[in-house]
Amino acid sequence: MRIASEGGQEYLLLHDGEGWLTRATDAEAAPGRLGWQRWTADIAPADAWSETADYDPRRTPWYETALADTGRSHDEVRWTRPYPFSGAGDVGLTLVKRWARSGAASIGCVAGFDVPLRSVLAVIDSLVRAGEGRAFLV
Numbered sequence: 001m002r003i004a005s006e007g008g009q010e011y012l013l014l015h016d017g018e019g020w021l022t023r024a025t026d027a028e029a030a031p032g033r034l035g036w037q038r039w040t041a042d043i044a045p046a047d048a049w050s051e052t053a054d055y056d057p058r059r060t061p062w063y064e065t066a067l068a069d070t071g072r073s074h075d076e077v078r079w080t081r082p083y084p085f086s087g088a089g090d091v092g093l094t095l096v097k098r099w100a101r102s103g104a105a106s107i108g109c110v111a112g113f114d115v116p117l118r119s120v121l122a123v124i125d126s127l128v129r130a131g132e133g134r135a136f137l138v
Contacts, residue, residue: 002112004057027056062094066110085114092116
């Protein structure tokens with residue numbers, strides 16, 4: 001899950017198989033700095049580190065999809081096209097939704113939930129094993 005503001009701040013929460021990770025980014029106040037934190041099973045802070053990268057959440061497919069003018073309601077939930085997730089090495093889709101504070105003229109924030117294609121394919125593969133027939137993704 002990720003949330004980003006129109007000011008370039010982003011907070012990412014993900015599970016990497018070893019536990020939970022968070023990443024905080026502020027593309028305007030600290031451009032290129034990604035602050036990572038690993039959390040224990042008891043939700044206590046463990047390791048913390050920083051990385052540098054040319055990353056601005058406002059220039060990502062998930063953020064841009066949320067802002068795209070599709071001629072439909074700006075309140076709709078949208079899917080991105082498949083794209084490579086930054087730094088993770090996975091390809092997937094992101095379910096995105098934008099919102100603004102009540103009465104605000106700007107977009108406010110965008111929230112996204114990543115769905116790696118390997119997860120979708122694993123579900124499809126399990127359907128094939130469960131019975132006879134074939135399952136496929138279009």
